[in-house]
Each structure stands twice: as C-alpha cells, then as structure tokens.
Amino acid sequence: MKAAIYRGAQDLKVEEVPEPEAGANEVKLRIHACATCGTDAKIYNHGHPRLTPPQIIGHEIAGEVVSVGAGVNSVKVGDRVQVIAAIPCGTCWACQAGTMTICPNQLSMGYQFPGGFAEYMIVPNEVIRVDGLNHIPEGVTYEEASVVEPLACVLNAQELVRVGEGDEVLVMGAGPIGCLHVRLARALGAKKVFLADINGGRLKLSADVVRPDRAIDMSTENLAEIIKAETDGKGPSVIITAAPSGQAQEQAIEMARPGGRISFFGGLPKDKPMISADSNLVHYKELMLMGANGSSPSHNRQALALIASGKVKVADLITTRVGLADVQKGIEAVLSGEAIKVVVLPSQ
Ligand SMILES: [Zn+2]
Ligand SMILES: [Zn+2]
Numbered sequence: 001m002k003a004a005i006y007r008g009a010q011d012l013k014v015e016e017v018p019e020p021e022a023g024a025n026e027v028k029l030r031i032h033a034c035a036t037c038g039t040d041a042k043i044y045n046h047g048h049p050r051l052t053p054p055q056i057i058g059h060e061i062a063g064e065v066v067s068v069g070a071g072v073n074s075v076k077v078g079d080r081v082q083v084i085a086a087i088p089c090g091t092c093w094a095c096q097a098g099t100m101t102i103c104p105n106q107l108s109m110g111y112q113f114p115g116g117f118a119e120y121m122i123v124p125n126e127v128i129r130v131d132g133l134n135h136i137p138e139g140v141t142y143e144e145a146s147v148v149e150p151l152a153c154v155l156n157a158q159e160l161v162r163v164g165e166g167d168e169v170l171v172m173g174a175g176p177i178g179c180l181h182v183r184l185a186r187a188l189g190a191k192k193v194f195l196a197d198i199n200g201g202r203l204k205l206s207a208d209v210v211r212p213d214r215a216i217d218m219s220t221e222n223l224a225e226i227i228k229a230e231t232d233g234k235g236p237s238v239i240i241t242a243a244p245s246g247q248a249q250e251q252a253i254e255m256a257r258p259g260g261r262i263s264f265f266g267g268l269p270k271d272k273p274m275i276s277a278d279s280n281l282v283h284y285k286e287l288m289l290m291g292a293n294g295s296s297p298s299h300n301r302q303a304l305a306l307i308a309s310g311k312v313k314v315a316d317l318i319t320t321r322v323g324l325a326d327v328q329k330g331i332e333a334v335l336s337g338e339a340i341k342v343v344v345l346p347s348q
Contacts (some may be wrong), residue, residue, distance in 0.1 A: 002346070003056045003118035004327040009047055012057070014325050020114070022069040025125035027133065029063035029081065031346045032142035034116030035318075036060070036327075037150055038175065038244075041334045051111045058117035058327075058344065059085035059110035062136065062145035066120070075133060082145040082304060083116070083123055084132035084152075085109050086294035100130075100296035101156055117327050119346050132297045137308040143321070143343050144307055147180075147314040151303040152295035154180040154265075158188060159299075160290045161261035163238055165189035170227055170236040172196050172252065173243030173266060174206040174215075176341045179317050181240050181265070182210040187311040190238075194230060196223050197243075202337040209316055209340065224255055235260060242266050246275040253277045253287065261288040317341045323348055 001019040006012050022028040036058070042048065043057055051057070061083040065075050075081060088095050088103035095103050109115050113124050123133055136145045154177060163169060167190040171181045174197035185193045195212035197203040198219050207215035214230055216223050227236060235257035241248040242265045252262045254277075268275075282289065295303070306312040320339040322330040324346040333339040 001119040002324055003114070004058065004324060005054050006043065006051070006057045007054045009045060012044055012328055012331070014327065019120055020122045022067050022122055024070045025072060025128060026069040027065055027072055027075055027123040027128065028067040029061075029083070029121050029123060030066045031061065031063040031116045031118060031121055033062045033146040034058040034060055034344045034346065035146040035150070036330050036334050036342045036344060038177070038334065041331050044331050048111065050108065055110070056114040056118050056121075057110045058115035059108060060146045060149045061085070061109060061116035061121065062142040062148075063116070063121065072128060074128065075135070080136040080142065080145070082134045082136055082148045082300065083109060084127060084130075084295070084297050084300050085149045087126050087132060088130055088296060090130045101293050106294075117324065117344055117346065119324070130297050132300070134301055134304050136304070140304070140308050141315070143318055143345075144314050145304065146343055147317065147341060148300055148303045148307060149295065150177060151180050151184065151306065151312060151314065152299035153177075153292065154184050155299050155303050155306070156295045157181075157240065157263045157265045157290075157292035158184055160292060161238055161240070161263045161288065163188045163190060166191050167237045168192045168194075168231050169238040169240065170194045170196065170255070171212075172239065172241045172248045173245070174199070174203045175242065175337070176317060177265065178242040179206050179210045179340055180312075180314070181242055182212050183312045183314075184306070185238075187306060192230065194227060194236065199337055206340055224251070227255055231257065237261065238263070240265050244268055246272065249275050250277045253281050253289075256285065256287055258285040259287075260285065261290065263290050263292055265292045314341075318343050321345055
C-alpha cells in the first residue's frame with residue numbers, strides 16, 4: 001500500500017510499504033479521510049519528542065472497517081468509523097478519576113502507532129479497549145468525521161472553562177481550531193463570540209465562514225479597546241488563546257473581565273514557553289487560567305454527535321482536499337494559512 005512516511009524534519013514522502021494485517025483484538029481500516037492540523041505541520045518542521053521516525057503520521061482519522069481481528073465485537077466489516085487520536089490507558093489514577101486527557105501513560109495515533117496518512121491502518125487494541133472507535137452516523141461524511149478529533153479537543157477546552165449561556169467569548173487565533181471554537185461557543189449558548197488574529201488574510205478567510213459578532217485584525221486594530229467597547233467595558237467572560245503565542249496569553253490576562261475564565265488552548269513553542277504577566281491581575285480579578293490537552297474518547301463521541309445533529313457545522317471549514325500523493329502540499333497549505341481545514345483523502 002501507499003503511505004506517507006515521516007523520516008525527520010521536512011522529510012515526508014509517500015512510499016510503498018507492506019499492507020498491515022489486523023491481529024487479535026485489532027481492526028483494519030481503509031482510510032477515507034485524514035485531516036491535517038497544526039500539529040502535523042509542527043511535526044513536519046521540527047519533529048516531536050514522542051515520535052520516533054520513521055512513522056506514518058496523521059491522527060484525525062475516519063475510515064471503513066475492512067477486517068476485524070478475533071476478540072473484537074464492537075464493529076464489523078463495512079462499518080464507517082472515526083478513531084480517537086490521544087489514547088489514555090484507562091486504568092491509572094487520572095483515567096479512573098474521569099480525567100483521561102491528562103493520563104500520564106497517554107499514547108497517540110500517528111506517534112507510537114502508524115497513523116492515517118495511508119491507504120490502510122490498524123486500529124490497535126489500546127484504542128479499542130478504551131472505546132476509542134466510534135460509528136459514524138448516517139448523514140455524516142468521512143471528511144466531516146475526520147474533523148471530530150479536533151472538535152473533541154475544542155470541546156474539552158470549553159468544558160473546562162465552562163462556556164455556556166450568556167458568555168461573551170473572545171477567540172484569539174483564526175486558524176481551523178479558532179473556527180471550531182467560534183462554532184462550538186455559539187452551539188453552547190454564548191451570547192457574543194469574537195475572533196481575532198494578527199494575520200488579516202487568515203482572519204478574513206475564517207471570519208467569512210464562521211461569522212463572529214466581530215472580527216478584529218490585530219495588525220491594524222486595537223484589540224483591547226475594541227473588545228472592551230464590545231462588552232460594555234467589562235471585557236470578555238471567556239478568552240481562548242488558539243495560537244502558539246505567549247503574547248496572546250499575556251493579553252488575555254489583561255483583557256479578561258473580573259471573574260473571567262481563560263483557556264490556554266494552544267501550546268507555546270518548546271524553546272519559548274515563558275510568559276510575563278501581572279500576577280496581581282489574576283489575584284484581584286479572580287481569573288481562572290486553564291490549560292487543555294487533547295481530548296478523551298467521550299469527547300470524541302460527543303463531538304461526533306454535535307456534528308451529526310447539525311449543532312456544529314464543519315463541512316464548510318474544509319477548504320482543501322488532497323490525495324495521499326499530495327500530503328506534503330496539504331501540510332504546506334496548513335502552514336501558509338491559505339486553507340482553513342485540509343483533508344487528505346487516501347482512497348481517491
Ligand atoms: Zn490534530
Ligand atoms: Zn491513564
């Protein structure tokens with residue numbers, strides 16, 4: 001079969017490799033759609049500490065069951081399924097407490113296990129035993145199902161900062177994740193949703209699709225002033241930083257209203273993880289600062305249901321489709337910001 005093998009920084013090529021077979025307690029999929037994201041672009045450029053090349057990458061996976069190993073009863077040949085990306089162990093203290101996203105034994109598809117930029121992929125037992133293989137409901141396409149995993153991560157973050165009725169939410173970063181944050185915040189009942197970015201082109205591309213109450217181009221407009229005016233002088237009740245920017249995190253602490261909740265959704269570059277902020281703002285304003293690390297199997301199921309019910313639309317966020325042979329072009333489109341969501345279609 002053909003698969004995109006990552007061999008090191010900026011070395012990602014489609015090669016002919018042996019087609020894998022499902023062993024006991026495993027499932028073999030024909031991959032129909034595998035979306036790309038900022039993490040793939042990061043891996044492509046710099047590698048990742050948890051990924052040892054060579055490896056087939058791609059972790060936003062949807063496909064069709066083509067064979068089922070002994071011992072698996074949850075799916076059958078022909079089923080359309082979506083696969084979790086982060087795989088919790090299911091047994092440690094964090095998993096037992098229901099906080100699977102911070103499982104210290106977490107593994108990932110496309111990191112420790114071959115991923116979805118391939119014609120076929122094995123779903124390992126580690127995924128199946130934590131209920132990480134989800135049936136795609138009728139009416140949801142493979143492409144849409146490939147966006148379930150990033151939406152699940154967005155859902156985890158918004159649950160943690162309790163986005164809900166009446167919130168005024170500022171999303172900083174207008175990439176695909178920022179778009180999903182805007183859509184989900186609306187679905188959860190936010191009264192107003194704002195979208196800001198330092199890249200005016202990317203902001204326009206995304207704002208034209210997700211239609212925030214106000215899009216703010218940080219390269220030409222004063223975000224702090226505008227957001228204050230838009231929230232009757234209070235500041236947003238929730239700010240989500242969906243960009244690898246320490247400056248955005250610092251600004252969020254300044255702009256949040258008293259009692260505000262801040263989600264540091266986007267991680268910072270590992271060589272620049274420090275920020276400098278007035279800690280008294282956190283103290284006096286009683287701010288809540290919250291991280292977000294991927295998603296649990298249950299977030300994936302909920303995200304799939306949100307898409308199936310039409311509460312969160314994702315089809316129009318997919319602006320670019322490429323075949324497996326062009327996976328590198330797909331990642332370049334992610335990097336350049338000319339696309340919102342890029343999906344690789346290995347079966348075409
Ligand atoms: Zn991703
Ligand atoms: Zn665990």
